Amino acid sequence: MGKDATLVEYGSLSLNKKGEELCGDHVVATGNSDSSSRTFVLADGLGSGVQANILSTLTSTMLSEMIEGGLSIEESVEAVVKTLPVSKSRGNVAYSTFSICKLARDDILYVYNYDNPFPVYLRHGKELSIPVQETVVEGKRIAFYQIKMEAGDALVFMSDGVLYAGVGETMNFGWGRDEIVHYLEALYDDSISAKNIATLLVDHCSTLYNHRPGDDTTTLVIKKREREAVNVLVGPPTNPDDDEKTMRLFFARGGKHVVCGGTSTKVVARYLEKPILTDIDYLDPEIPPISHVEGVDLVTEGVITLNKVVEIAKDYLGGNSLYFEWSFRQDGASLLAKTLFEEATDISFFVGCAVNPAHQDPRYNIDISTKMGLVEELTKALRTMGKRVRVAYF
Amino acid sequence: MVTLSICVGSSCHLKGSYDVIEAMRKLIKEKGTVDDIDLKAAFCLGKCAFDGVSIKVNDKIITGVTPDKVKDVYEAEIAPLIGK
Numbered sequence: 001m002g003k004d005a006t007l008v009e010y011g012s013l014s015l016n017k018k019g020e021e022l023c024g025d026h027v028v029a030t031g032n033s034d035s036s037s038r039t040f041v042l043a044d045g046l047g048s049g050v051q052a053n054i055l056s057t058l059t060s061t062m063l064s065e066m067i068e069g070g071l072s073i074e075e076s077v078e079a080v081v082k083t084l085p086v087s088k089s090r091g092n093v094a095y096s097t098f099s100i101c102k103l104a105r106d107d108i109l110y111v112y113n114y115d116n117p118f119p120v121y122l123r124h125g126k127e128l129s130i131p132v133q134e135t136v137v138e139g140k141r142i143a144f145y146q147i148k149m150e151a152g153d154a155l156v157f158m159s160d161g162v163l164y165a166g167v168g169e170t171m172n173f174g175w176g177r178d179e180i181v182h183y184l185e186a187l188y189d190d191s192i193s194a195k196n197i198a199t200l201l202v203d204h205c206s207t208l209y210n211h212r213p214g215d216d217t218t219t220l221v222i223k224k225r226e227r228e229a230v231n232v233l234v235g236p237p238t239n240p241d242d243d244e245k246t247m248r249l250f251f252a253r254g255g256k257h258v259v260c261g262g263t264s265t266k267v268v269a270r271y272l273e274k275p276i277l278t279d280i281d282y283l284d285p286e287i288p289p290i291s292h293v294e295g296v297d298l299v300t301e302g303v304i305t306l307n308k309v310v311e312i313a314k315d316y317l318g319g320n321s322l323y324f325e326w327s328f329r330q331d332g333a334s335l336l337a338k339t340l341f342e343e344a345t346d347i348s349f350f351v352g353c354a355v356n357p358a359h360q361d362p363r364y365n366i367d368i369s370t371k372m373g374l375v376e377e378l379t380k381a382l383r384t385m386g387k388r389v390r391v392a393y394f
Numbered sequence: 395m396v397t398l399s400i401c402v403g404s405s406c407h408l409k410g411s412y413d414v415i416e417a418m419r420k421l422i423k424e425k426g427t428v429d430d431i432d433l434k435a436a437f438c439l440g441k442c443a444f445d446g447v448s449i450k451v452n453d454k455i456i457t458g459v460t461p462d463k464v465k466d467v468y469e470a471e472i473a474p475l476i477g478k
Contacts, residue, residue, distance in 0.1 A: 262437035280435040288407040289435055303404055308451040
């Protein structure tokens with residue numbers, strides 16, 4: 001692990017206004033954990049549908065590109081206001097409302113907000129009140145502040161669809177920012193990922209709207225957290241003579257240890273000189289039960305479980321609708337998803353390439369390439385989530 | 395006490411471990427032998443090339459078990475060991 005013991009992750013989720021194919025809100029994130037600075041923008045285009053979608057996409061992309069390119073926020077906003085076409089039918093306004101955050105390498109976070117609901121800044125799950133200043137660019141009043149971001153801090157951006165959730169359905173005026181803050185404070189836990197905070201907030205909005213959102217509803221969460229290492233062993237080494245050496249390398253690493261696959265588990269149990277206790281309860285008929293080996297944090301079956309985790313990972317990066325299942329289930333795939341998506345920031349895969357004779361039956365469609373393909377897909381998804389992933393083959 | 399392990403490795407899982415476990419549980423309950431049998435799951439028993447699920451009765455591995463064969467396997471392999 002590098003010197004920095006913390007990592008910034010982000011996640012966003014949108015609901016489209018009912019009947020709309022396109023979302024009028026747009027989120028852009030630039031940079032990754034290795035960049036010298038990172039910029040996040042949530043823009044809400046005026047109106048809905050295609051026009052709003054184009055406006056918010058243009059606004060957020062232009063702003064993030066210019067800010068990332070070193071222009072000041074004032075210069076960037078000025079350029080956006082002057083460049084975007086003006087809609088005569090909408091009172092001569094054309095760009096969208098926006099929230100911007102720029103995170104510099106020294107962890108100083110600059111937040112700018114123009115006409116979006118005022119962002120919520122949580123420190124260990126409590127709203128932090130920060131003195132806000134104002135600047136006027138091209139006649140637009142932009143609120144801004146800066147703060148040094150610490151582990152356990154989360155910044156929540158939202159479009160006004162979040163603020164007015166419920167209008168026209170369950171409430172007259174929406175639930176209001178105070179209630180949103182209460183809701184966020186209640187759900188916050190240091191272990192919850194940025195994506196899942198966004199998911200829980202947007203899902204609640206969907207409920208308030210009776211699943212018929214009256215406006216595009218988007219949340220972007222940026223969270224700083226402590227780094228956690230997780231090591232995953234998938235399959236035994238090609239050459240059994242390497243078992244001992246591979247095990248030594250695997251267990252020498254700090255952090256959690258996860259073992260996927262029956263044969264790998266046997267190799268691990270032999271190395272640790274501990275018995276394998278397999279659960280008989282199928283918590284999910286689709287996923288083989290987990291096992292327990294003293295000294296290993298999680299022991300699951302191999303390919304079937306991994307296949308399910310890949311499916312969950314793809315969903316997590318999109319609509320995250322399976323979250324409401326895996327977040328509380330205890331089957332192997334759900335537990336592995338929780339470990340990898342929520343707990344881990346730095347993941348090392350130890351992939352053994354031994355061919356499992358059990359998997360050579362063509363009727364069941366699993367062979368060594370299946371496993372390799374799953375590891376590759378999972379690695380890609382985890383990197384997209386902002387995890388640092390390293391894969392070694394044995 | 396008889397130790398009965400049912401394989402839940404990838405291959406057996408795909409061949410129906412879940413249904414075999416459920417069928418065996420039901421049968422053991424019907425027979426009233428819950429206290430005589432230690433029902434467990436096991437990872438791969440190394441007999442993947444056979445059809446059906448592998449199970450282990452004490453130290454003897456029986457392959458090719460399917461839900462409809464559970465009763466026969468019980469009568470032939472388990473009942474004699476517990477005398478019920």
